[in-house]
Amino acid sequence: MENSRPIDLALLVQHKLRLTRSKQLLPELAVLETLFDCLFYSSMCKEESDLTRVTVTLINPDNPDPAPPANLVPERWSCIAFDRKIPMTTKSLAKLSKAADPSSTSLAVYFDDKGRLYVWGMIDQAMHYQNFLNYESDMYSEQPGLFQVAVSDIGTLHVFFDYELLATLKQNVLVKRYLDVLTIGPISKMIKKNADFLKVALRTYIDQVHPTEQYTEWEEFLDGLWIQTFSRLLLKIQNYQHGGAILIAPDTIDLDVKYKIHYDRLAQALIAHAKASIDQYVVENRIYSDFKKGRRSVARNTYQKETELFFHKKGTADEIKGAISFIASQSCVDGVILFNESMVANGFGAVLRSKKMPRKIFVSNTSTATPKSLVPHDPKHYGTRHRSMISYCWNHPSALGFVISQDGEIRAFSKIEDKLIMWENIKTQQYKTSRSGRRNQQ
Template identity: 40%
Template structure:
């Protein structure tokens, strides 16, 4: 990128990712492969990510696994198991690309180990669907993970490394990302805007409870419950848009001016399902609806909304999280001359990087412009390579947050 960011360090080679992983295990006092082996490992993953197999980009999870140090099977029914190959295969770009077709990230991972200081593919690991569902906020149960770490090849030149479901670092097209901002879940300007949506819904839940003679629940408790569900829903929508790999945008705004809606709709099922879930929890056990059915309903509504991003234009929602249209085009005046990139969850003018909007594409610039002229609006832009940015106006400034955390994982809790 053409601007600085303390959480993004320009790099030339994947060896910087290898060094970061090597230092991570030194810091926590665990045995680790040599730096040379890690460099070879990440070089292979990087160059494999540049290949195509049967016309498709490579998407694969690789587990650095030592069969001698872990059991081959978990005790849990849905726990992972190691499926050993009859004989090891040398790890190289060709062998990894071929095996990637047999282990898509939602089904399994490729197990790699070092044998006499030589990297080899030693087998496959199953039940990856539970890891992906957990990371994408579709399952609550935290799955146990095998191996020393997992490396996710998520696109061309893109690798994310996790250990125990915590992100160590990501490498994306010459950039090493080590800090993530959980702007959706931690207190700051973005969090406050989501809280307002939750407050609107909490009022509706309280009204429904009163109409049905239920004991009142303190408003702050209802707001917290609603906010948790909205945050999870928003993260899941953004994750699905990212996974489509075509880019997209969402705009949550109290106004409807300066917008051209190609497909106007009113879809409130996410909000209505959240109301039902919160209300259902207040009922006596014998009167409660099947919570799994409500969870499935919410999942279906989330996927329905995310799919609307596949049409050119943004997905438009009001401040009650009701979809008002898709294929929406912003039609506003020229935007601000400067954009402020916040380096913290809570915007602090002293800890920013000033950006010239022309460094971004049309999708970003139009979102800058709309949010500048419509305070209280919150925009999200997902680029084709998977970067997700949050945008809103703070005071008289347009602020953008990068490297925002949308999956389960470790974030950098910068608040000041």
């Protein structure tokens, strides 16, 4: 939705709050509008030459934790109250944002009986929330308050209900849906095809080492592992705020690769991690079966084996994380990061030499790029990085390109039949619906 304003975001959030049927006091529309107005204009403020980046949680100070779970984990959030309430203004938010890194902290805000907003404390342990969103952790718990709002850039607000991204206001554009192109549609098919190296290695491993396991039961796990890894790579590049591009191509035709390398560690680490996951599952399943049969203890050798596999799996996960960081940092050099179809990094700082440009491209508002979802655009309206990727993918139909803008926008490009299609507003983080998040309270 173009030409949107904070009031449009307020209306959307009000509708969502009503659907939740919460027993808590819900804010009036005027309160929500004031909240988003304040955050929107705060995003344009600077404190000590830095732009304001902050996350706030709308949470009642009189009852911040109305329904705590039965089992409290050590890393669960807590509220730390100030000795006095601070009026919520652009100035106070800019000042407090220096002490409230969004990666670890959220500001607790609420409203009085006259609808005036104030900051009353801080909420800790937010890094676990961010780790889950960015596929760095499989563990998640319920989030505090009614909802969270993150200010990530100038005029950019993200509204979360638990682990559900409700909407994003980007200056004057309200994004209510992110396209899951990595799991649905033609981009997903290409990505999964590029994971064949992983599937071939694991099929052989299962046949040789775990013949009682069915490969088909692990295929979905392997697809998910690769898609999560690729999402993490895109997110890591996005976080540099430098801009960058990834090209997956079968050859180096029309490419001038400034820094040629052969880095297959990411691919090998994925294979090792998948093997470790299967090994651990088999041993754990054996232990579980023994207990079902009435056995009351675990054999010493089995316990040692399970422990060894646990740490080996963790080690391979850390290796994947390190390989992702190694590759992502190469995006800070102007040019494209180049992968082959087996996801071996073959260089960075690559220049795309294709010159022929399509007269128009088609922007898809669905992951599947159905004919009705395609909107024609003039490619000349985009910047140099986008135009070079458009030209290359137009001339090389087997190529798949991703461009990450300095403002964090991620776009995908591929030629489907006779059309060059672009996808934007791509889902890269691990979102869940609020309802599913509540089922797994810790």
